Amino acid sequence: MRLVNRTFDDLHPGDTAQLRRLITPDDLYVFAASSGNYNPMNLPDSDFDGDGRPEQMAAGMFIASLVSAVLGTHLPGAGTRLLQQSLTFHASAHAGDDLLCQVTVLEKHPDGTVRLRTDVTRPADAALILSGEAIVQAPQIRFDRDNLHIPGLIVQRHRHFDALIDRARPLPALPTAVVCPDDPNSLGGALLAAAQSIITPILIGHADAIHAAAKALGADLSGFEVIDVPGTDVAAAAMACQLVHEGRALAVMKGHLHTDDLLRPMIDRDRGLRVGRKFTHVFLMDVPGLPEPVMVTDAAINIAPDLMTKVDIIQNAIDLALALGIEPRVGVLSAVETINPAIQSSIDAALLSKMAERGQIKGGMVEGPLAMDNAVDMAAARTKGLTGGVAGRANILVVPGIDAGNMLAKQLAYISHAEGAGLVLGAKVPVILNSRSDSPMARLASCAVAALHHFAAKA
Template sequence: MISNPKLSSMELIENKTFDEINIGDSATIVRSLTTEDIHLFALVSGDVNPTHIDWEYAQSSTSQKLIGHSMWSSGALLSNVLGNQLPGPGTIYHGQTLEFYRSVALGDTLTVTVTVKEKHELDHRVIFDCHCVNQNQEVVYTGIADMFAPTEKIKRPRAILPKIHLRYPGAQLDRLVLMTERYQPIRMAIVHPVDSHSLRGAVDAARTNLIIPVLVGPVDKIRAVAAAEAIDLSNYECVNTEHSHEAAATAVAMARAGEVEALMKGSLHTDELMHAAVQRGTGISTARRMSHVFMMDVPTYPRPLFVTDAAINIDPSFETKCDIVQNAIDLAHALNVTNPKVALLSAVETINPKLRSTMEAAAICKMADRKQIKGGIIDGPLAFDNAVSVEAARIKGIESPVAGQADIVVAPDLEAGNMVAKQLEYLADAQSSGIVLGARVPIALTSRADTALSRMASCALALLLAHHQKAVMKKSESGLSSD
């Protein structure tokens, strides 16, 4: 008996002892098979049969559906009803025999019933008939469970289990790389790749058919790194320079001349490369202000999240912020996000004349209404929680087509953007890839802390953006010529 009043208010779990059990007693559980069930069972068991977890493989199978593990429906669900209900706590398995008649597909709803068939006084064993049907009342399996029933009454608070959140770090970046399969690789200048991370990242991207790397920098240093890392450079073009400043200037000149279609930062500071890129007369600037976009793969968010600007524009003017928004929308289009939802971030959701970011957000929204900024659904000001959480927006009574489902979040300044990106990376297990837009060619900015997948994804971003820009230019020229 539980005397603690705190425990008495909790949900209890209680058994039936051997003496309390009668022939014909039964208990039932109903459960639907979810993707999470399949993946959790695969994690626990190590069974990664493609029948269960490979969607592409399942499409070619007879059922054209993912099939659950048989032991989930039999072992797991039977253990649930026998261990929690009848006989309940204190029950121990002696044996089990089952015969299966059909598989369980993702989304099927099972009803598992156990019924007392026999009792054995000598060793307190209870024999159960086991019966499982799906939502169509088709028999999935039948059989016998042989259990040692408890002899003492047990009544306890139901255990509070930990919450499990299945995360797939890098899944969005993997999909990004897969999107490039139908495109030819682009020539990319790798600027000053004199450390193992930047050189190996370029070679890995080349092997994946994303880029044709042109290594720009002191060739002796590049070859020394290659020798130390056992990297074969015989298939790759090298352009010799004396130092990183010259490497940046040379790579930018190659982009300006059309010799390469993209740039990637190697072992030099971002400012050094961008200084060469924005030089009047020799750089690769366009009428659009350059800005940076992080594509964040956040395991707890259901879609890629673009964060801008977190690397280039420190305290952007209103005009610059308009370009930042348009650049991010254009990148989303290149990744087949046809009408991205853009959240203009601030500390609050209301317009406050004393808070510049709220005033600028309101003006940008009106510009979008007037088609001065095109291609996305824009709303703001929005605090970060309202931009990414439907529940937060609902509680605050915010009615918005963007709130809770943003594809793009636009920070009020570089400090805020950088903190958002870094917090997602280090506290939310996010991975990222980054690209500079608004130049004549895409510029991939990488960090020594980037994973191999992040570097690969940055190359994929550059490839997809380069091909998208070509398609837009071709369409524009076609339209002009037909007028």
């Protein structure tokens, strides 16, 4: 970023500078967080007057900050000190409005101060949003520098999951067998999804423990079916499989039990939920700052998948992406982006890419091997001379094994502030698989993804 100022001697009445700025919902969050102004009228998702539409109104001082930006950056620029500012607000501005801030020099004073006119308008309808005047101490020292760097800000919200949940709400509630929801976290996630009309939970396990968890939450289970299975967690999971075969459940959701205990009855050849492909796991990650969700697969089931297992991993992920309306761009990851006979994952990646090219994997673009940087960053891909539709733009990341997948998903969650929706694919019905430490948003999003996947398959 380059900054060039105008010293007091350089300024003349009539000099002007402008700044154009599109107000985004993230701007409203950033201003609220930095100022402490949590007025619901100035937040993107709050409906203050109850008319069903968020006001999304930009706070007055946020608009005034555009004036500060012009004074401190353009005219007079770096070194300017604000002494007085008068503001008159004429109309409101909202997220989505494109504003133009203009500052004009009115007069110079012998003491080195300058009086300027300040206006903010909305060019789309020529509305005057703000008018006023400013008196500043103009800089005396010339400033011209092009190496200034301001760290970027990422708003920790999950708009992709919000959009998926909004799409799932109008669908029929998905009857879901919830296995061992006997702690407040797992039960709370199922009840939250029920409150959003995304699932209709059937609660399976030790009935006393389930009711105790409900009591801890202050929740009423009178409207929900509770099936008492007094035996082991595996027995409760087997009951969930039975409900699927009877047509009473169209999805299964993990509660407070180990993944192995949940899946063991599902892989039973006679009474399980096998339908052909191997069971594979997908984390759908909503990473703040990224333009679309990112899938990480397989991070929970297949420990060291061979080539044909990776085919199922990729095909299941592609099918899920298509069900969610996402263009599948599969990056098969390795430590390098070139084929190295000593690195098996690079060989597998090349073979998988060729298999997709010849139609053995359908529905999406598949490229590999790709290293993590050139899979997701366009600049890194260009530096390595990689072209095509996936390099730098991958939204499905196929990892070499469970170690890499688990580490990548948790890095995104705990360092990059992502939320992750977990789903097991390849079974007769979608299996909602969350970690016992997952947030209510992650559990709700997982239910939404399961519903969207189920109804897309039935379409």
